[in-house]
Amino acid sequence: MREISYARAGMEALVEEMRRDPTTIHLATDAPPSLVEEFGEARIRATPITENAFSGIAIGAAGSGLRPIVNWSMVTFCFVAMDQIVNQASKIHYMFGGQQTFPIVFRSSVGGGTSLAAQHSQSPYSMFMNLAGLKLILPATPYDMKGLLKSAIRDNNPVLSFESTRLMGFKGEVPDDDYTIPLGVADVKRTGSDITVVALAWLVHEALAAAEEMAKEGVSVEVVDPRTLFPMDNETIRASVQKTGRLVIADEAGPTAGAAAEIAALVTEDAATFAALKAPPKRVCALQVPIPYSPGLENHVFPDRNRIIAGIREVMAAG
Amino acid sequence: MTASPELQREMLRQMQTIRRFEERASDDYHNGAIYGVVHCYIGEEAVAVGVCSALNKDDQIISNHRGHGHCIAKGADLNRMMAELYGRQDGYCKGKGGSMHIADFSIGMLGANGIVGGGLSIVTGAGLAAQLEGKGRVAVCFFGDGASNAGSFHESLNIAARWKLPMLYVCEHNSWAANTSSRMTHARDDVASRAAGYGIPGVVVDGNDVLAVYEAATDAVARARAGEGPTLIECKTYRWRAHTERPGAADPRPLEEIAAWMAKDPIQHLVDDLKQQQGQYSDAEFQALDDAVMSAVAAAVAFAEASPFPAPEAALDDVFAD
Ligand SMILES: Cc1ncc(C[n+]2csc(CCOP(=O)(O)OP(=O)(O)O)c2C)c(N)n1
Ligand SMILES: [Mg+2]
Numbered sequence: 001m002r003e004i005s006y007a008r009a010g011m012e013a014l015v016e017e018m019r020r021d022p023t024t025i026h027l028a029t030d031a032p033p034s035l036v037e038e039f040g041e042a043r044i045r046a047t048p049i050t051e052n053a054f055s056g057i058a059i060g061a062a063g064s065g066l067r068p069i070v071n072w073s074m075v076t077f078c079f080v081a082m083d084q085i086v087n088q089a090s091k092i093h094y095m096f097g098g099q100q101t102f103p104i105v106f107r108s109s110v111g112g113g114t115s116l117a118a119q120h121s122q123s124p125y126s127m128f129m130n131l132a133g134l135k136l137i138l139p140a141t142p143y144d145m146k147g148l149l150k151s152a153i154r155d156n157n158p159v160l161s162f163e164s165t166r167l168m169g170f171k172g173e174v175p176d177d178d179y180t181i182p183l184g185v186a187d188v189k190r191t192g193s194d195i196t197v198v199a200l201a202w203l204v205h206e207a208l209a210a211a212e213e214m215a216k217e218g219v220s221v222e223v224v225d226p227r228t229l230f231p232m233d234n235e236t237i238r239a240s241v242q243k244t245g246r247l248v249i250a251d252e253a254g255p256t257a258g259a260a261a262e263i264a265a266l267v268t269e270d271a272a273t274f275a276a277l278k279a280p281p282k283r284v285c286a287l288q289v290p291i292p293y294s295p296g297l298e299n300h301v302f303p304d305r306n307r308i309i310a311g312i313r314e315v316m317a318a319g
Numbered sequence: 320m321t322a323s324p325e326l327q328r329e330m331l332r333q334m335q336t337i338r339r340f341e342e343r344a345s346d347d348y349h350n351g352a353i354y355g356v357v358h359c360y361i362g363e364e365a366v367a368v369g370v371c372s373a374l375n376k377d378d379q380i381i382s383n384h385r386g387h388g389h390c391i392a393k394g395a396d397l398n399r400m401m402a403e404l405y406g407r408q409d410g411y412c413k414g415k416g417g418s419m420h421i422a423d424f425s426i427g428m429l430g431a432n433g434i435v436g437g438g439l440s441i442v443t444g445a446g447l448a449a450q451l452e453g454k455g456r457v458a459v460c461f462f463g464d465g466a467s468n469a470g471s472f473h474e475s476l477n478i479a480a481r482w483k484l485p486m487l488y489v490c491e492h493n494s495w496a497a498n499t500s501s502r503m504t505h506a507r508d509d510v511a512s513r514a515a516g517y518g519i520p521g522v523v524v525d526g527n528d529v530l531a532v533y534e535a536a537t538d539a540v541a542r543a544r545a546g547e548g549p550t551l552i553e554c555k556t557y558r559w560r561a562h563t564e565r566p567g568a569a570d571p572r573p574l575e576e577i578a579a580w581m582a583k584d585p586i587q588h589l590v591d592d593l594k595q596q597q598g599q600y601s602d603a604e605f606q607a608l609d610d611a612v613m614s615a616v617a618a619a620v621a622f623a624e625a626s627p628f629p630a631p632e633a634a635l636d637d638v639f640a641d
Contacts, residue, residue, distance in 0.1 A: 025451070042451060048481070053440040053474030060444025060458075063429060064379065066451065068444070083471075087434045088441065096422040096430055097412035098637030132638050156640040 001173040009142035009174050010107075010163060013149035014069060016178065018043070021067060024153065027054045028071035055081035055106065059088050062102040062158075069153060075108040075162065076120050089158040090133035101156040105149070110138075110162045111202060111252050115298060118290035123201075123253035125162050129229050129262060135159040135183055136229040140204035142172040144227055147181030155183065162229075164201040164252075184231035188240065192222035195246035195312055198237055198263050199223060203250040203284075203303065210308040219316060229259055234266050238273040245278040246319075248311045250303055255285035279318035284311040320537045322372065322530055327593060330372055330529050331605075334364035334586050335612045337388045340397060341560075343616050344387065344404060344418075348564045353404045357418045360388030362527075362559035365585035366491050367392035369532025370459060370552075373540050379427035379449070380459040381442035384419050385491075385558075386431025389461050393428045395421070397615055398622035407626035414629045415637070435496075436469030438462065439488075443475045446484035446549070457485040457543040465496025467510045476551065480517035485543035487536060490553045491526065497562045498571050511553035519549050526554025527585040530592060556585075 004012070018024045018039055026035060031046035047054040051072055058068035072078040078085065085106070093102055112121030128134050135157055139145040145163070152159035189204055190211050199207035204225045211221035224240050226232055241247050247267055249260040260283040267273050267281060287301045322330065341359040348357045360367070363385075371380065371392035382389040390400055395411070403410025403421050411421050422430030429445060432438045442460040449456035466472065467490050479486050490510045494501045501508060514521025520542070524535045532554055539550035557580035561570040593600035 025447075045447075045482075048474070048477060050474035050478065052471055053443065053478055056437070056440025056471065056475075057444035057447055057478070060381070060429065060441035060446075061448045062444070063424065063441070064445045064448035064458075066444075066448045083434060083437060084440065088432075088437060092430070093640055094637050095412060095416050095420045096424075097410070097415050098640065099412070099422065100424040101640040135639070 001175060003171045004142055004174050005168065006139070006142045006145050006164070006170045006172070007168040009146040010149055012174070013146045013153070017150055017153040023065060024067045024069060025061065026069050026071070027058055029073065051077050051081040052084055055084040056088065058104045058106075059084060059092060059102060062104045063092070063100050067103045067153065069105045070107065072106060072108040074120055075110050075122055075124060078106070078108055085128070086131060090131040093157065094133055102158055103156045104158045105152045105161055106158065107161045107163060109165045109168070111165045112291045112298060112302060113166045115293055115295055117293040121291035123251070123286075125160070125229055126253060126258040126262065128160055129259060133158070134230065136162065137183065137227065138162045138201050138229055139227060140164070140167065140201050140225050142170065142174050144181060144187065146174055147179055148183065148227060151180045151183050154180070159183070162201070166202040170205070181227070183228045184233055185228070186224055186226045186233035186236040188222060188236070189225050190221065190223040192220035192244065194220045194244055195248065195315060196222045196224055196240040196244045197248045197250060197308060197312070199225060199250040200259060201252060203252055203308070206303070206305040207250050207308055209305040210312065213305070213309055214312055219312065221312065226263070232262070232266065237263060238267060238270050241267050241273050242276040245276050246315045247277070247281040248284055248308065248315055249281065250284045250308050250311070252286055252302060254288040255283045256288050258285060260285050279315045282311045282315050284308050320534065322533050324596070324599060326372060327530070327589065330368050330533070331586070331589050331593070332608055332612065333368045333392055334529065334589065335609055336397070336615065337364045337367065337391050338586060339609070339612050339616045340391060340400070340619070341387060343620065345560070345564050347404070347620070349566070353418070354406055355417050357404070357564040358385040358562065359558070359560045359564065360385050362580065362585070363491055363493060363556045364388055365529035365532055365588070366489065366526045366554045366556055367461065369529040370461070370487065370489055370536040372533050373536035374457070374459065377427055378457045378459065379429055379442065379445045380461060381429040381438040381445070382431040382461050383435065383438060383463060383466065384431065384433055385463070386419070386421055390421050390423065390428055390431070393423075394426045395423050395428055397619035401619035401623040402626045405623035405626070406628060407623055408629045409622070409626035413633065436462070436466040436471040439466065439469070439471040439475040443479050443484060443486065446479060446486040447482065449485050450482070455544045457487065457540055459487040459489060461489050461491060463496060464490060464492040464494065464501045464505070464510060468504060476517050476519070476549070479549040480519045483546060483548035485546070486549035487539045487543065488549060488551045490551070492553050492555050493557050495558070495562070495572060498569055509553065511551055514551040519551060521551045521553070523553045523555065526556030527583045527588055529585060529589050
């Protein structure tokens with residue numbers, strides 16, 4: 001099968017869905033020339049630098065029959081649009097009694113590792129998990145990127161697509177034919193029997209490397225990628241932990257009130273899964289600080305395969 | 320374009336309906352049948368009615384926290400509005416929205432909104448959709464003088480002007496944002512003058528003269544439908560009641576200021592206009608109109624009272640669409 005990059009897979013999903021559905025439009029501060037060439041300036045809008053306005057415009061356009069795809073570029077820039085995301089997009093369907101659908105995709109890149117310092121190295125998805133009314137995808141492979149983004153564009157709700165900066169050039173197999181991946185279905189990226197590592201985005205790959213390393217020591221690691229943060233596939237995660245009895249959660253975001261905390265809670269509050277635990281779950285996350293600039297500092301803050309290995313060893317030793 | 324006598328009578332009916340609906344909403348808020356908060360539109364009826372009279376059913380509007388008048392002027396059903404205020408199952412939002420969130424997408428009413436300035440960009444998206452659809456629909460934003468100072472005002476007007484969106488931005492300049500006078504907050508009191516910065520027409524009208532509002536809106540709608548872009552219309556008006564109906568809420572506005580504006584009652588203004596048109600209107604006719612309006616409002620209350628409260632578990636419905 002052909003291999004394409006994570007970024008390319010996202011572009012293919014966008015282009016194919018825009019061909020499929022003439023009601024799709026694209027709003028971003030830059031209009032990619034290839035898109036303008038194919039779809040024209042009417043559908044591919046170069047907006048002024050007005051994240052608040054063009055996020056709101058997407059909501060109004062969605063409520064009036066279009067299917068806007070917004071690209072905030074970095075997640076950093078969506079914070080000036082928080083009113084539209086938090087007060088409007090997440091609630092508008094519910095608040096109006098379900099009378100209208102608001103199919104919108106908001107794309108943005110997340111994560112660090114590129115010495116861009118605090119403002120441009122953020123992974124704030126748990127802030128949005130805490131709102132009811134948004135769906136959230138976080139793909140880790142080109143295959144997942146394409147299939148999830150297509151589902152997001154076809155979904156009748158606002159969907160936030162968080163896309164890992166570190167993975168943009170990462171290549172993987174993607175079939176030529178049209179496919180989608182349903183939202184809310186986790187993927188077991190590697191099966192194992194001794195310990196479950198639930199990993200997000202870039203850390204899926206670090207967890208797979210850690211699993212390879214641990215296999216040499218005779219520890220069988222299962223790697224689960226939730227792929228969507230809302231809806232979260234509780235069943236797959238719980239089933240894996242019931243099988244292995246041990247859990248490490250790896251996330252590039254900080255641990256406090258984060259996705260990792262939510263995953264720990266959904267495992268421990270379920271009686272059957274709790275009963276199967278042989279050791280306390282362990283979070284392997286970024287340190288809870290703004291992301292620093294200098295490479296030595298930045299590397300110290302982010303989790304990686306070595307910290308996942310250390311986490312696995314700790315949990316294995318605990319029981 | 321001037322309004323026909325029939326249209327003028329219809330405008331009067333709508334304005335009186337808003338007035339009586341708001342009086343009832345206020346009463347029922349104070350007697351506990353309506354919850355949360357209510358912002359009355361009394362005194363500003365000519366703005367919503369004048370603008371919406373220039374629109375077609377499939378044109379779209381967005382409103383703010385003071386939204387009942389805009390709903391009624393766009394043709395919303397009083398029964399379902401009142402049921403929403405009463406928190407009932409047959410309300411427009413099945414009891415999930417209340418006063419600040421009444422919407423009826425089927426008549427192009429994209430919703431009241433509790434965030435000052437929140438609707439400006441959303442309705443600009445409706446304008447974009449209208450432009451892409453190419454059927455000549457227009458989109459209208461109602462917002463206050465307070466909202467005119469929010470960043471979303473500038474962002475939205477710049478985009479709408481640049482993209483020549485078929486839009487009307489209608490500022491209801493009542494000189495107060497909650498308890499703060501616009502004299503304290505506006506670098507320049509006229510909002511319409513800002514239109515020059517976007518290269519679009521900026522029009523100031525007497526917002527208590529429904530026929531003047533209608534004429535300004537008709538011109539702006541024609542311009543929008545012709546693909547010439549948005550217009551900013553500033554309607555000078557005044558709210559008669561305090562910012563909200565909340566008991567004991569402060570109202571720092573000078574009594575003489577309130578009295579002076581109440582003397583410029585937009586409903587009386589139209590009645591006088593109709594009378595001046597040589598025997599076209601009698602007090603008896605107005606009385607009959609008011610009787611009909613009062614019974615429509617009473618029927619809305621009866622409808623609301625008869626509608627059940629939603630089942631508590633319905634709180635879990637409609638978070639997501641299918
Ligand atoms: C962003 C935001 N800030 C503050 C408020 C509280 N608030 C509600 S209405 C209002 C005044 C709005 O004034 P204006 O836009 O002139 O509308 P008016 O009430 O005069 O019709 C304020 C401050 C709010 N709802 N949203
Ligand atoms: Mg005001």
